[in-house]
Amino acid sequence: MTVDSSQVYFSAEHEAFRRSVRAFLDEQIAPHAADWDRNREVPRWAWLAFAADGLLGLNHPRSAGGAEKDFFHSVVFLEELGRTGFGGVRFAVALHSYMATSYLASGGSSDLRRRYLAPAVAGKKIAxxxxxxxxxxxxxxxxxxxxxxxxxxxxxxxxxxxxxxxxxxxxxxxxxxxxxxxxxxxxxxxxxxxxxxxxxxxxxxxxxxxxxxxxxxxxxxxxxxxxxxxxxxxxxxSGFTQIMKNMQLERLAASITAIGDAAHCLDLTWRFLSRREMFSTTLAAKQVVRHQMAELLTELEAARQLVYHAAWRYARDPLSITECSMAKLKATELARIVAEECQHLHGAEGFREGSHIVRIVQDAQAATVAGGASEVMRDIIARSGYEER
Ligand SMILES: Cc1cc2nc3c(=O)[nH]c(=O)nc-3n(C[C@H](O)[C@H](O)[C@H](O)COP(=O)(O)OP(=O)(O)OC[C@H]3O[C@@H](n4cnc5c(N)ncnc54)[C@H](O)[C@@H]3O)c2cc1C
Missing domain, CATH: 2.40.110.10 (Butyryl-CoA Dehydrogenase, subunit A, domain 2)
Structure with missing residues (x-):
């Protein structure tokens, strides 16, 4: 169940890139992601595979092996990464490329870029x-x-x-x-x-x-x-200034993966509801359930547009603190709500240790704390919305 999002932000090139990223993730990453979660590891070969497809340095400088693409290539990549439904690999890669190495790309000397950023973009060193x-x-x-x-x-x-x-x-x-x-x-x-x-x-x-x-x-x-x-x-x-600057990218990246994650969760739940028969029909045919899914889908589309807008602002001004904080707050909280409501709709199956839906709930809950708790986002938004006008 998907809504065709507006084409305002994405060109034909972005859409072709989306298809290739999705194929890569479906074929090379998703089949292994549950094992990696069990083993608490993203193996070295997977990092090299991400790098071979140019996915660890989409916005990093060419001098370090990056692709210097426009930021909406990263939006596509992170959203698709979120759609895998696995928080572990999602954040391992997002943190490597958008949260840790971004400090080297924006402030590192040429020596640091050579010793650490270039090998990180090549998947040979993990950050x-x-x-x-x-x-x-x-x-x-x-x-x-x-x-x-x-x-x-x-x-x-x-x-x-x-x-x-x-x-x-x-x-x-x-x-x-x-x-x-x-x-x-x-x-x-x-x-x-x-x-x-x-x-x-x-x-x-x-x-x-x-x-x-x-x-x-x-x-x-x-x-x-x-x-x-x-x-x-x-x-x-100058650490605090650098953290404040890079934090916006970290929060934006978290918000983009969160909307991908919520979309994945709604899709898998709709498939479950369509198969689950009771009282001579399926759960997906029950109006109460349809309306609940419609509400969540609408909320997701609203969050997605806020996140795209924040990405658009960020691409023009990396210090778009209010927009990045709003995107992080809205998208990660919504992904949590979606996950918890979808878990409920799975009935007892939603509480099986090690099941995909339980993992989605646990992963979504953590995203509302990591990189700045929702309360901190609300403080920032209130300050910029009322006190700093
Ligand atoms: C899954 C995960 C991955 C992480 N990865 C990293 C990482 O790679 N590197 C790293 O350095 N850190 C990482 N962190 C740490 C993360 O950034 C911190 O957890 C986060 O900044 C909150 O800090 P804290 O856990 O110490 O909570 P505290 O600061 O002790 O806050 C506890 C709770 O108090 C509430 N609170 C906080 N501030 C306010 C406020 N101003 N007003 C009202 N209530 C408030 C919130 O509910 C918050 O959850 C990770 C955390 C998680 C959960």
Missing amino acids: ALAITEPQAGSDLTGLAATAREEGGLLIVDGEKRFIVNGGFADFFVTAVRTDGPPGSTGHSNLSLCVIDRASDGVRIVPNDCVSWRACAMADLSFGGVRVPEANVIGRRN
């Missing part, structure tokens, strides 16, 4: 983004990991939590405090640096998060890790 800490999630002023200077190196100490791709990433784009007195807080002395997984003092502990299993969530601890000064991304102490 993770390490910001959240035990005492700092929504409020980044509490970040405590430090990088002190010693003999031309940075010595990093600290803890990171809930790191997507943490179990198999080759490098971590990490937020640290570079200057200031011990125990300092606030935004002013945050920096971003690349930490190699192979460095001495990096400890990786699996985090058994019930959602997005294939992305091998992990907690990290850095104990006296020696990081070359050249691994700092952009200017020292």
Whole structure:
């Protein structure tokens, strides 16, 4: 059950790209995604397959092997990735390309791009983004990991939590405090640096998060890790500005995958309702059920148009904070509601451990917290809508 969305944003080239991405995902990714969830891993060959189709660097610079396509190619890719219905592989890849390596593309030196971005676009190195800490999630002023200077190196100490791709990433784009007195807080002395997984003092502990299993969530601890000064991304102490800028892309990417996910969930539920017979008819023929599905489909179309609009704004101004926050709020909350209502419509089948619909619900719930909880999105929207006018 689909609504033909307006052709305002997509050209014939985008639609041809959509067909090729969908075929790639159907043939090479979806058949394995349940196994990857069980094993908590997206195997190396899959990263190479994404890269071989040019899907890990759609907007990244050509000098790093990227395709420098317009942003609506990424909208197509992320929406189709969402349509696979597997949060694990969806976020493993989205985080790699749109959340971690985006810092290297926008602020990394040519040396960092050569050592980390180019291999990441080629699928040879996998990226993770390490910001959240035990005492700092929504409020980044509490970040405590430090990088002190010693003999031309940075010595990093600290803890990171809930790191997507943490179990198999080759490098971590990490937020640290570079200057200031011990125990300092606030935004002013945050920096971003690349930490190699192979460095001495990096400890990786699996985090058994019930959602997005294939992305091998992990907690990290850095104990006296020696990081070359050249691994700092952009200017020292410009970390907060960089996070605020890249966060918009992260939130937009989350919103795009969420609408793909919700569309997939409605499709599979409609198929279930059409097969499920009772009281001499099918569930899909019951008016109450049809109306419920029609409401959800309408809400999805409204969210989709908001997300496309935010993408259009983002392509013109990467600091479209209000639009990206609205898109993240609306799309991830709607995907959660769709998932939970569809689970109910599956009856008892909706509660079978390890079933596809249970996974969809768990994955959709997590997306309303990761990358900024819905309450934080509402705070941002209220501030920009009323206080900053
Ligand atoms: C599946 C998943 C993947 C993640 N991946 C990564 C990753 O790869 N890298 C990384 O660095 N981090 C990652 N995170 C962490 C994520 O960014 C944080 O969970 C998020 O920022 C919220 O922080 P917190 O969990 O510490 O919750 P807290 O900040 O402690 O907030 C707890 C709850 O309080 C409420 N709340 C928060 N702020 C407000 C407010 N202003 N007003 C009212 N209520 C509020 C919300 O309901 C929120 O869920 C991931 C999280 C999840 C769930």
